[in-house]
Structures are given as structure tokens and as C-alpha cells.
Amino acid sequence: xxxxxxxxxxxxxxxxxxxxxxxxxxxxxxxxxxxxxxxxxxxxxxxxxxxxxxxxxxxxxxxxxxxxxxxxxxxxxxxxxxxxxxxxxxxxxxxxxxxxxxxxxxxxxxxxxxxxxx
Numbered sequence: 001x002x003x004x005x006x007x008x009x010x011x012x013x014x015x016x017x018x019x020x021x022x023x024x025x026x027x028x029x030x031x032x033x034x035x036x037x038x039x040x041x042x043x044x045x046x047x048x049x050x051x052x053x054x055x056x057x058x059x060x061x062x063x064x065x066x067x068x069x070x071x072x073x074x075x076x077x078x079x080x081x082x083x084x085x086x087x088x089x090x091x092x093x094x095x096x097x098x099x100x101x102x103x104x105x106x107x108x109x110x111x112x113x114x115x116x117x118x
Contacts, residue, residue, distance in 0.1 A: 008089035019092040019099070020085065027093070027110055034084040044077030 004020060011018040031037055048071040054064040071077060087108065092101040100110050 003083055004085045005083050005089070008085045012089055017091040018089060019094055020090055021094040024095045024097065024113055027095075027113070029110060029114070034086060037084050039084065040081040042079045042081050044071075044079050047071065047079050048077055 008018045028037070048069060049067050050070050051065055051067045052060075054061040054066050088106070090108075092099050093108070093110070093113075095113055097113055100108055100113050102108055
């Protein structure tokens with residue numbers, strides 16, 4: 001999980017502008033707010049294990065890969081694919097076609113990113 005929400009809170013606290021980078025395909029102009037976004041949940045095993053080359057304490061053996069459990073077996077794991085950062089904490093959105101920033105009233109005009117297609 002990227003946990004951009006916590007980073008956005010920290011940026012706001014320290015007076016730093018917070019911009020996110022996202023492809024336009026992730027922007028849903030029909031969603032009334034972030035609360036309407038359905039967060040994909042990924043399998044818990046993705047964060048319960050880690051893999052890498054075998055290490056004998058001195059050197060890595062890249063010809064052998066080991067999988068190691070890093071979470072206790074049997075615990076419940078919630079593994080969201082992303083989080084939703086409240087729009088009031090975001091100062092700009094960087095996309096593959098341009099940047100959308102808030103106007104003087106604090107409103108994004110994301111539709112301008114999509115008008116670039118025509």
C-alpha cells in the first residue's frame with residue numbers, strides 16, 4: 001500500500017504542496033467523491049511472504065531463490081491495492097497529458113485533462 005494519505009497529511013502539516021501522479025484511466029469524473037471509490041483488495045499472501053536469493057550469512061546465491069514468511073501464519077491480513085487521499089489534501093494531479101491544479105477556490109477542473117483528446 002502506498003499510503004499517500006499519510007504523506008499528504010505530513011506535507012500539509014509542513015506547508016509543502018502535495019501532488020500525485022496518476023494515469024488518466026484512474027480518474028473517474030462520474031464519482032461524486034472519494035468515498036464512492038471501491039478499493040481493490042489484494043491477496044494477503046502478497047505481504048505475508050518475501051522472496052529473494054539465498055543468503056548464507058556471507059554472500060548471496062542468485063541461483064537459488066527462497067521464500068520466507070514475514071507475517072505470523074493464520075493472522076488476518078488486509079491488503080488494499082491503494083488508498084484514497086482526500087481531495088482537500090491534494091494540490092495537483094500529474095497525468096501523462098498534463099497537470100491539473102486547483103483554481104483559486106480550491107476546485108480541480110479535471111475535465112480539462114480529458115478535453116486534450118479532441
